[in-house]
Amino acid sequence: MTLIAGAVLGASALVSAPASAKMADGVNPWQHCGIGSYVFPDNGVAAAISNVIWDLGTTAVTSATVTPETCNSNLVTTALLIDSSYDQLVMQTAQGSGEHLNAALNLAGCSATAETVGALRNDLNAVVSSAGYADMxxxxxxxxxxxxxxxxxANCGA
Incomplete structure (x- = not known):
């Protein structure tokens, strides 16, 4: 509970940060970049809180600083999510549910239906059971x- 309270306070400070903390083109990295901005596209405070809880806002700030044009790109955000939480995604895909899996599916424009998760699990099983997986x-x-x-x-109706 203390972690969540700290994250909310930290995100509140970031959301109301002085203009110097914002990018030159008006992008607030905690509200407009990172995973939080895609999970909560219409709620900057929730996006900031999500980014802070996820990785202390590191991904959001990095994307805004290095490549600000990617702040609104689901492709980049999805790739960053997968890269940073691959192990959790594999486990949650095998289990059929989880926060990381839901976030990845949402970013891809899908819902976590049994059919969608099943199709993803089938693809994952094929990769994991391949001879070269251990060396990847x-x-x-x-x-x-x-x-x-x-x-x-491409096949989900979300």
Whole structure:
């Protein structure tokens, strides 16, 4: 509970941060970038809180600083989510539910239906059971999950 209260206070400070903390083009990294901005596109405070809880806002600030044009790109945000939480995504896909899985599916424009999660799980099983999986790099595994998510999202009706 203390962690959540700290995150809310930290996010409140970030949302009301002075103009110097904002990007030159008016982008507030905690509200307009990172995973929080895609989970809560119409609620800047909720987006900031989500970004702070997720990774203390590091991903949001990095994307705003290095490549501000990606702040509104679901593709980049989805890739960052998968890269930073691959192990959780694999576990939650196998289980059939979880926060990381829901976030990834939402970013891809899908709902976490049994059909969508099942299709993603089938793709994941094919990759994990392949002979070369143990030798794959983290980046290759994450890209494989991204590709599966992209394929599944093309067929979901969300």
């Amino acid at each position: 790099t983290h980046e290759d595994k994450a890209y494989s999950f991204y590709s599966s998510l992209e394929k599944v999202s």
